[in-house]
Amino acid sequence: MKARRIAELLRTQPIDEQVVIQGWVRTFRNNQFIAMSDGSTIKTLQVVVDRETTDPEILKRINTGAAIEAHGTLVPSQGRGQSVELVADDITIHGEADPEKYPLQPKRHSMEFLREIAHLRFRTNTFGAVFRVRHALAFAIHKFFNDEGFYYLHTPVITASDAEGAGEMFRVTTLDLHKVPMKEQGSIDFKQDFFERETNLTVSGQLEAELGALALGKVYTFGPTFRAENSNTSRHLAEFWMIEPEVAFCDLDDNMDLAEAMLKYVVSYVIRECNDDLAFLNDRFVKEEQSKPKQERSEWSLLEKLAFIVEHDFERLTYTRAIDILRNSKPNRKKKFNYVIEEWGADLQSEHERYLVEKHFKKPVILTDYPKDIKAFYMRMNDDDKTVRAMDILFPGIGEIVGGSQREERLDALKARMAEMDIPVKELYWYLDTRKFGTCPHAGYGLGFERLVQFVTGMSNIRDVIAFPRTPGNANF
């Protein structure tokens, strides 16, 4: 008989049917009740074994973590706490989990401990919920873009251009590091490397996505991205997944509309499809908040935060207006900020972003039209010649979740900007060609996928929303 999944059995409740389930033991109570999980849902199915007729040797091996298969009949539960249960007539142990050595117990473990056993942490309620939600978000993103007429473009992971200026890069090479081939002048001879030139892991697929957008109209990328920055925070990874839509004939307002619609779509998708997991994560979130000091505590539960995102328009304002608000804010006047805002042109610190989002507007904020000096070369210059058509979407708790812009489509303006910022024009001839031939206004943005998962699951550390986090000094598993 084919095994069925617990999620399906709990949904359809085929009473009196003979069924088979396969999964892992969460707890074994009273030598009689197995709480069994098969990953299909956060809920467990209670398997009732007859301790009189079941071989004691089998009973002894039913421990937390063991993989088992249960054959039996689904019946209404006699106990409280579940509506149906499986009365087993046969139990097979597929794989034991020696309770003396198995690190997971039916109790609360710290996130730090679970991070050190990342190969086993999928088996906990929290990580089961996180990875089901992560999947649902990824699926919803593909569905949203597909429904909107976008094409999923696979941009390269290995890139030769280091001109993007998005951060430090990881080198890709097959050269023998013990005897690197040198040229006469003392520089490394990359002609002998695999690609016969210097190559790195991508820090962004944007430039390539622009090429696709200027033919296919609407494209998006969704792939791994690498930054060799020595960033040690709860919101940074060396390897993370990024979504980068790029749209032709699109200005900054359209771009903001798209980003806001996408975020609302995926959040409401998950609210609809991941009920049980979100309910669990919500409880977890609320408990964690209660343990924090009062002024750091979130006013809302996780579910309230998610509902709020879907129901309210994001606040849109220019950088210039944001500076005015910040300059006149209480913490600025009382010099409570670590970095006091003195004048226009200053880069916003995360304390300022947090003030705007969490204190002043109390909703997601989209900041636009930043000073050109603090933004990338490819952003479209405004008529004031001082600001560019950039936008950052700031979310409560995690800060910047989206960074995007309208792209500079005018060849002369782009070249001038590249010269000013020492971007090698020659190397990026292919990028400039799109401005030479059939250029048009276009725009796009980058969404940090793990930051989105962080927001939706309420997990406070980004290392707990990706299976095997890569951070400075850590590439385990």
Added chain:
RNA sequence: GCCUCCAUAGCUCAGCUGGUUAGAGCGGCGGACUGUUAAUCCGUAGGUCCAAGGUUCAAGUCCUUGUGGGGGCGCCA
């Protein structure tokens, strides 16, 4: 990269201004009970107090260095 905090049983943690044999809960093992819900009750075993130096009559506790980890900041998504 900078600033901070932490490391005690398999896990979560307590251990006061340095002072005798380092504690609890969970988990393990043995038993009792049996429709339980992280089951309960009784008993029991379990420790290189992260490592290496140092101060002291005496170090889990103080100092130095190292290792591992957390949090904050910067860089960003």
